[in-house]
Amino acid sequence: MSSGAKRKTRIMVDKEKCTGCKACMLACAVKHTGKYSLSMARIWVNEIDELEVVPNVCRHCISPACLKACNAGAIRKEGEVVILDMKKCTGCRACIDACPFGAIKYSNRLKKALKCDLCDGDPACIKACITNALY
């Protein structure tokens, strides 16, 4: 991110602009794992029907239900950003059940929860979205 750019504290979605290309998911997976693996993404493009696709990602809630549900202390707030510490995550899925937006997924491979961390304020998904459905 350029030094003068404002750090993102939330990812906004304009579903009308989403084509369903999943470039955001791939960019997210590559940023976090170095692999082009959709299953490693922390943002998801949900296909509602043949013509409707909706990206879903963490809202970084003011009072996060996921944080309250996590008995392992793996979820914390850093300013306005809700962070999941993968090293502390036990994979119990309590956060997944608690999130009202379905914005945390379970990784069968890692046996842990996956959640958006906003890429330190410069989200890879936003940069990858050529239609500006994410901003």
Ligand code: SF4
């Ligand atoms: S994972 Fe869900 S509950 Fe937790 S901050 Fe994000 S949207 Fe809110």
Ligand code: SF4
């Ligand atoms: S799955 Fe991990 S982050 Fe989620 S509640 Fe359990 S320990 Fe916490």
